[in-house]
Amino acid sequence: MSTFCMGQAYQWHDPTRATFSVIHGRYWQTGLEKPFDRLPAQAKASVRPELWNLAQNAAGEYISFTSNATQIHVKYKVNKGYLPSNSTLMMMSGVDLYARDNHNKWY
Secondary structure (H helix, E strand, C coil): CCECCCCCECCCCCCHHHCCCECCCCCCCCCCCCCCCCHHHHHHHHHCHHHHHHHHCCCCCCECCCCCCCCCCCCCCCCCCCCCCCCCCCHHHCCCCCCCCCCCCCC
């Protein structure tokens, strides 16, 4: 999908609609109730509610892609969820972006 913002064209890519797996950091890729779940839907009946709730958290998951873009914009929505007592809202609602150049140097 292309969008124009302030005269610039942006090409948006939805990782949940990719034709190959781009969401990593979890064991299951299929049978999920929602795109960023950590456990398949069939596990809901066999695990404790506390574990199921934790499995709805996408922490540790990542989206892998290759781009030659000079700018990257990220659109995401944070669902209300469990906030552990030893964490802050910032930890639960941010996005980290890491880049690696042609010489394998990370930024």
